[in-house]
Amino acid sequence: MKNLLVSLADLPAFEEIIDVRTPLEFADDHIPGAINAPVLSNEERVIVGTLYKQDPFAATKLGAGLVAKNIGAHLASTFKDKPQNWRPLIYCWRGGKRSGSMATWLNLIGWKAWQLEGGYKAYRGQVLQLLETLPAASRFIVLAGHTGCGKTRLLHALAQNGAQTLDLEGLARHRGSVLGSFPATSQPSQKSFDSQLTRQLARFDPARPVFVEAESKRVGQIQLPASLMLAIRAADCILVQARFEDRIRFLCDDYASLFDYPANFKTRLSRLVETHGKVVLAHWNGLIDEGKKAELFAELISKHYDPAYKRSSQSNYLRLSDARPLLIDPSGDLNACARQLIVDFAA
Incomplete structure (x- = not known):
């Protein structure tokens, strides 16, 4: 038979x-x-x-x-x-x-x-082919800006108000930084991420913009496709900004759970020892032990995140110098801001 x-x-x-x-x-x-x-x-x-x-x-x-x-x-x-x-x-x-x-x-x-x-092997081949071509079909708008400025909050508000969004950190289950792994959640395999990304890209209407956060080529252990990186690095940008004290507040909220597991928190920070030295790491570990969230994140912003951003962002995103600035105010209406962006960047 x-x-x-x-x-x-x-x-x-x-x-x-x-x-x-x-x-x-x-x-x-x-x-x-x-x-x-x-x-x-x-x-x-x-x-x-x-x-x-x-x-x-x-x-x-x-x-x-x-x-x-x-x-x-x-x-x-x-x-x-x-x-x-x-x-x-x-x-x-x-x-x-x-x-x-x-x-x-x-x-x-x-x-x-x-x-x-052809089985799964044929399906996997199709996914890889689509990842080569699909990113070029979308018009991306990149949310750039320093760590802790509210980019993810803005991306979620855009999605809630009907915009097309590509949440790479959500798909990768990682915030993209040294502290970025989601609590009690492992990242998907590379193949699973590729499948999810392909499905998301295929759903987009090419006549409407797609908002996406600026990312490096790796999100945790997940490698982003070269074709996608080319597309978003050449895209128009919005420079998301927040006051220093608000950035500290955002990071305290986003990473509050890290202080519940101090040993794990210190292990993550230990990856920065070559960059900042043992003395600085010991000081940061002391802030963890004392539960001084604001003080720790203020130092991480000024000594680690901002210098790293300065070194990489301008060369990676070709249109960042022409980006539209946007200040995120915790007391403001983020949904109203998102709706205005949708109107302003409509095709």
Whole structure:
């Protein structure tokens, strides 16, 4: 029985997409909307793969038995309530034996299961191709400015008021600085980030601007695509500003949770020892121990963040010298400010 094959272009036609790779493969990245019904567990795949190097026939026989067992388990649980007219799309790494086995059994039962030609590998190739081309289709407006000036607050206000926004730090789950990891949250894998970014870029209306924060080429452990960096570094800029005391207040609010875990906080700051020396780091650690948030962030702004901004921003963003200045006042109406920007930068 020959399985029915479809290409990536046919994905929208399927209401249910089944990823039969291992849970680890699925967690690393998967086609949006897919559910995981692995035909081999993480451990089973390692066992079969190791044996295959020694005895391919024995490994294939062992793998077939494990796959049959796991498909049977899914039929008794994951798929037990599926109607007779159910038509899922099945994929694995390359559209080979794992997805083929699942599709064959589902079709033998009477469902109409389709197999994705090329599997996840084909999807990943499409993502990489789109990342090369999609950024150039959008007109970006970059929110530039010193650390703690309220850029993220403004970006969120723009989104809430209907603007197109690209929240790279939200997608990467990291604020982009040495202190930037989100509390109790790990970053996505690079592949998962790429998939999310591609979906976001594909949704944008090219006739309307897209607001984005200025970022370096890395956001934590996530690498931003070169094509995106080229597009935003050549874009028009808004120079977001805030008074020094307001910047301290913003950072105290944004990073308040760091003081709940002083050992972790000190570990993060220790990455700056080569730049600022052991004496300065010991002083900052003392401020952490004393809970002196304002004093610590005032020193981080003046001694670390602002000098780093001065060294990099002007050369990275070509139109920063012509940027429109915008002062963020905590007592002002940020939503009104966002609405005015939307009007001012409308195509």
